[in-house]
Amino acid sequence: MEQQEYATGTTRVAAGRPDGRTGGAGRGTPDAVLAVPVVASVPAAATRSDGPQEQAAAVLSGLPALSPDPGLLRLAHWFAAAAPGTADDLCTASLGLYPARHFGIPADAAADADVSWWHGPTAHAGAVRRSREARPARGPRRARRDAAALPVVRSGAKPGTSGKHRKPERTRPVAGAQDRSAQEQPGTDHVPVDRLTAERRIAARLLLAHPLVTASGPHADGFPLIRRHRDWLTERFDTLLGYRLVVGPWHARLCKAGLGPGAARRLEHPGTGAPFTPAGYAQLALALALLVDAPEQLPYRRLLDAMHAAAPDLAAAPAERAMALAALADWQVLGDLPADPADASSMLTVDRELARAVPAGPPALADDATDLIRRAADAEPATAVRRLLAETPAVLAADLPEDQRAWLREHRIGGPAALADFLGLEAELRAEGVALLDPADELTDLALPGAGTLPQAAMLLVERLVEEVRPLPGEPTEGDVPIPDALIDGVLGDIADEYGLPAGWDYLADRTALRRDALDLLHRLGLVTPAPRATRPPSWLLRPPAARYAPAPDLLPAPGTGRHSRPAEQQHA
Template sequence: MEQQEYAVGATRVAAGRPDGRRGGAGRGTAAAVLAVRGPEAAGAGIAAGTGSVVAGTGIAADTTDTTDTADSGDSGATGPAGAHATGAAEAADAVGEHGADGPQEPGGALSPDPGLLRLAHWFAAATPSTADDLCTASFGLYPARHLGSAAEPGDPAVSWWHGPTAHTAAVPRAREARAGRTDGGLRRARRDAAALPVVRSGAKLGRPGRHRRPERTRALPELPGDVPEPAGEELPDAERRIAARLLLAHPLVTASGPHADGFPLIRRHRDWLVERFDTLLGYRLVVGPWHARLCKAGLGPGAARRLEHPVTGAPFTPAGYARLALALALLVDAPEQLPYGRLLDAMRAAAPELAAQAADPDALGMALAALADWQVLGDLPADQADTAFVLTVDRELARAVPAGPPALAADAADLIRRAAEAEPATAVRRLLAETPAVLAADLPEDRRAWLHEHRLSGPAALADFLGLEVELRAEGVALLDPAAELTDLALPGTGTLAQAALLLVEGLVEEVRPLPGEATEGDVPIADALIDGLLGDIADDHDLPARYLADRTALRRDALDLLHRLGLITPTPRTTWLLRPPAARYAPAPDLHPAPGTGRHSRPATSLGS
């Protein structure tokens, strides 16, 4: 079952818009369809554990068509996303412009969308990890994530553990005045007379311990430069690649949002983009006059991309997700100008048990911030108590947010499973396009067989489509982005946490990687004491921010979390960690020609080459 098949309810009509534009269905659907509210749907749902279906949502498919020609200079598109619109057009007139319930009156009660209301309850009852999976499956607004640095050529039969390193050292910059410091990265702690004596375990006053590894000289990481503008015949291909990368990094792009500069490229090449996303990834791309929406599939259990506050970066909690789905359920048919107090009243009326949750007082603020970041809402009230504040609602964007409303799912687990279902070729290509590395050991047998058979042609097609580089190793494949643009997390990266995590993974690889000739089945266990020791070295040798100096537990938590999200380590059921083969890309580069020392016990320069 493809991604869009589960997003439609029992009542099916042609997807259309009040302005006469006809929408398209995703790959795998037989016609352009839109699940609409039925008479029985206002108070009914699908009982958990049953397979019964009701018309659960009015926004299962985005209704903006790729064939729109509102802006001058663009020709109409007839790609796969709009190919089936004509056959079901007559049914739209029977339903009307706004669905079975009609438009919301400016002063009337807001009616929640039943499918999104059910989704809100699923979020509220989920564990944090399941809520992240559910968000990925139902909204599909996550960005792609790839490791930086160029691919290292090597024998595809060689393990990452024993292959060439792509080492980019995380070296601290010169220490600056603490008063003017920003979080630009680690700095080497100064070891001058004022800092002595320094007491470390196993060391004398003022001297490093004799069993301590010598400090390495590290160079500043090179930041990716601007890609030169192509010319001549290369321009269309470069524009298409830029547009494809933008959509994969930001699945909802608007003509007035932060990525508005790329929107004309999406419009210009929409026919080609629609076909390529459908063929390679099974994703439905909808391009209208004011926004473009790439409807991504889910990633399955345990592979979620958590939603974070757009300003603070705080991860969403189940309560935050529940408030988000509840608010969205009311906004899909809300008037354009909506008093904030009216929205709060409608949320309390639609789901009193959710709106009254006090366990997470920041949940509502986080939900509204995410909606504003997606431009579903305009400006937000400075004070959440200001109920007279008038919100500006974009219903078209509100309806574009859900990629997989739970019209056919029995429960949260069923929705997560359905959202990730695909044929082996499509499923593996999705993982290659969205995740840092794909290891054969992590795949089911049918997908592993496809990757083995197409390990050259499959990744190469995606690499050409997205401007990535292929790195093949015995354990699997990684698509790398030397520009470090097609990712929400960067490694190597700037900032204290990214550089501390890089130092940590360097040390872990150096300590536990299997030696050539040693048998390994993939992941390698990491002792907790080793993690703590390496982080202690990092804290000792670098001028960390005060929050990490005062709380080593926070440093450990955040550094391990970053490495886990990048697929370089993975937890075990016993709360220990395993180092994954792609981490060996960051093995410290061996210093084969060290600079001669100047101390009286140093080896003479003439002997270095002997």
């Protein structure tokens, strides 16, 4: 999909000041081109809820009126009316600021591409048990087989490496791709090919993980590499993924496309990790609608008043408004937020250039939220599949429409290989689909295994669920496998018994919260998915890639003997 300007009725003007000042609206040079909404001037009194004295003070101070951008104001209303899942999809489609997400540890042995994830090599790394009693020996309920049925592949995680993109290397040729590695780029006249490849991969991975990179932000060290290789990166992102890359003097913006309905990446509070609500998204779009043409120095109270005046029907709780402003501060659209929001004298520093860089989707062209989500994900089959490979942990053929499934089947080797070479990833091909792995565990926002209570509990949960419901050799393996609801509770009970409640495992004191958040994490990683029928609580299905995190099947395993497991005679009923 060709990326569109965010505003209704835009005109293109030169941005920034020639003196190169580092303030919000003055960062940049005359060659930076921005989209500025053409909106009729609105008197200050019409956009403010201040009293007569405050309005007079604003006029005397020469402050311009805050007029909302109509496209973003419309988007704010779509967010407010959306259901939580749809609001996440809408954020993904309209902002495209989500990070890539990949599995890390490769399987411990190579496997034929026709081998199922259920029975192939694993990347299992056993957790260290902290309980007072050893866990009784047990094994998969349904994976019993004789020695001749399937070769046993013992588990064992591959030792971690520093990542191929971190060191000089020679790249494999990509079939059908133009070799531009030896062409001259600005500032790379004497850079060896190996170092050139490594630099380009670092820059590409940084943009895929953080689509908005600034020269003064947390990833400033990588910004010079992006600028140095911007021409090559622009061509590669456009050719492989259909993404537009804009690199200016002070920021780089990779405009990602949407991922379609149900494949969203929810936005979270940068400090607490709390997920955005539809009202929080609405406040974010509303604030952006005012900031794209705001003055460089803006009183905090004036912004809040202008938000209320622009959309009085979008009133939100203070926490939701604070969440939206925290995200804008994290993206450096706003400077430091005041400690006391009630302090009317607090001033905000506004970077209009970054505010205009945040929207990536075309709200002005869409009829409604559903149409915007569809438009943002619309692409020809090759581009659509490559986007999924680059952004998601695994691509299963069963999840794709027929045209995309046909493309993946025809380009099963070359398609993933081109992206793997571009980003320094490793392709894992299985009967059900493809996963691009990042052994460096950098190109992902969620890691499994990971540090902390929740990732550890989720890892134990998925490992034991696979042991219990893994299909037998010879059974159909292409689809998802239902998980008995009682089994989830039983496994979590076993985990609680075996691990007790040591420091750091406070989650286990609240089994309901543990169940909810562990399944949510596994769902976001594509290892489980809700059953199609709508139930409360939802029934769950185990997905084939989950088996890569469980031990390989053992011969004639003992039945489950955990206190919360079903007796052996019930398991075979």
